[in-house]
Amino acid sequence: MTKARNLADNALTTVSPTELGYLDGVTSAVQTQLNARVTSVSGTTGRVTSSGGATPAIDLNTSGVTAGSYGTASAIPAITVDTYGRVTSATTNAFSAGGMTLISSGSIGTGFTVSSIPGTYNELVFIFSNLYRTSTYNSLLLQFNGSTSNDYNWLRADQGTTTINQGTNTGGMCANYGTNPSTGVCRIPGYATSGGGKIWHWNSTNVNNTGASAGLGSGIKYNTTAAITSITILADSSTVGSYQLFGVK
Amino acid sequence: MSKPMIKIHDLLTNEIIEREMNDVEFANWETAIAKEKENLAAEEAKAIQKQALFARLGLTAEEAKLLLS
Numbered sequence: 241m242t243k244a245r246n247l248a249d250n251a252l253t254t255v256s257p258t259e260l261g262y263l264d265g266v267t268s269a270v271q272t273q274l275n276a277r278v279t280s281v282s283g284t285t286g287r288v289t290s291s292g293g294a295t296p297a298i299d300l301n302t303s304g305v306t307a308g309s310y311g312t313a314s315a316i317p318a319i320t321v322d323t324y325g326r327v328t329s330a331t332t333n334a335f336s337a338g339g340m341t342l343i344s345s346g347s348i349g350t351g352f353t354v355s356s357i358p359g360t361y362n363e364l365v366f367i368f369s370n371l372y373r374t375s376t377y378n379s380l381l382l383q384f385n386g387s388t389s390n391d392y393n394w395l396r397a398d399q400g401t402t403t404i405n406q407g408t409n410t411g412g413m414c415a416n417y418g419t420n421p422s423t424g425v426c427r428i429p430g431y432a433t434s435g436g437g438k439i440w441h442w443n444s445t446n447v448n449n450t451g452a453s454a455g456l457g458s459g460i461k462y463n464t465t466a467a468i469t470s471i472t473i474l475a476d477s478s479t480v481g482s483y484q485l486f487g488v489k
Numbered sequence: 490m491s492k493p494m495i496k497i498h499d500l501l502t503n504e505i506i507e508r509e510m511n512d513v514e515f516a517n518w519e520t521a522i523a524k525e526k527e528n529l530a531a532e533e534a535k536a537i538q539k540q541a542l543f544a545r546l547g548l549t550a551e552e553a554k555l556l557l558s
Contacts, residue, residue, distance in 0.1 A: 343500055350493035351510070351518060356501035381521045474521050477493060 287324065305330045314345045314484075340365070344485040348380065351474040354485055359432030359467060361487035366473075368424035371481035381474040382426065385466060431468040493518060 281296035283289060289299045303326045311317035315332035322328050335342040341361070344354045348368070357364070368380065473483065492510045495518075499505075510518060543553055 344498045346496060346498070346505075349496060351514075352496040352498065354498050354500065356499050358500060383517075383521070474518050476522055 303328050314342045339489045340486045341489075342484055343487050345483060348473060348475050348479060348481045348483055350477050350479075351472065352483070353470060353472040355470040357431070357469050357471065358487070359469075361432065361489055363427060363429035363488050364431050364468075364471075365428070365486045365488055366424070366426040367484045367486070368426075369482050369484070371424060371479065380424070380479070383472040383474065384468045385470050386472065428468065428471075434467040 278296065281290040281298060283298060287301055289301055291297050305327050310319070310330045310332055312332070314335050316335055318331045318333055319327055320329035346352065492515045494507060495510045495514055496505060496507045543550060546553070548556070
């Protein structure tokens with residue numbers, strides 16, 4: 241005891257005032273405080289990661305979801321959230337109502353292609369909205385399966401009210417309503433089947449244009465027999481409008 | 490000179506690419522537009538001829554349609 245006291249007395253004489261200041265504010269035994277210090281950091285596996293040492297760190301684990309924005313005008317987001325409030329899954333589903341599924345949409349621009357069309361629908365329906373032309377010419381050219389030879393079809397975007405009388409060979413058709421802007425609809429039945437029975441003709445005798453403009457209407461012609469998996473729409477640069485493509489069951 | 494833009498939506502991958510048309514696509518676009526302009530011009534000329542014929546016959550389009558029905 242005496243030796244310990246002597247040792248402490250000697251130590252005090254060699255400790256500087258600055259070093260004594262390090263103990264300023266200590267109200268309990270130094271050893272007790274040392275025992276209470278954080279020596280490691282732990283976290284639940286899969287939710288947080290941790291590291292110990294003098295400067296412990298905690299990090300959130302990644303949830304496996306790709307960072308980004310989910311959902312568009314035509315895609316409904318599907319989100320899964322766990323009990324900790326983390327998003328663990330994020331995908332989108334195509335908008336579907338009444339047997340109609342919106343499979344593609346956007347502005348027409350000078351052209352677009354919808355490819356890899358699944359053969360799971362009975363028919364395809366295009367709706368062209370707010371069609372507007374800035375010159376005397378505007379038509380939407382439809383091409384199937386990338387064919388550039390015999391498969392021209394067109395929807396004239398500004399012809400006044402148009403009535404289409406279907407002839408015996410007219411299984412598919414386009415119709416157009418209104419003027420600047422107008423709305424057009426193209427129906428493409430049986431697109432997924434190959435072989436005969438899918439021959440559509442545009443024929444002026446099948447089209448009765450009751451509008452005042454000179455155009456004779458709009459139609460569709462597809463003279464090949466392969467199933468349609470790709471549709472290209474081409475437009476003059478004076479055309480403004482948007483499209484929606486539905487698969488119909 | 491820049492070429493027109495084309496958008497490609499692949500429904501299998503849901504990938505959407507928007508780019509300038511390549512040479513083949515641009516040639517196809519020019520051909521298609523020109524062909525349709527020809528079609529439109531021919532149909533307009535035919536409609537004008539038809540109207541002129543109706544006028545010479547003193548018939549309206551509706552009357553001619555009724556006559557041929």
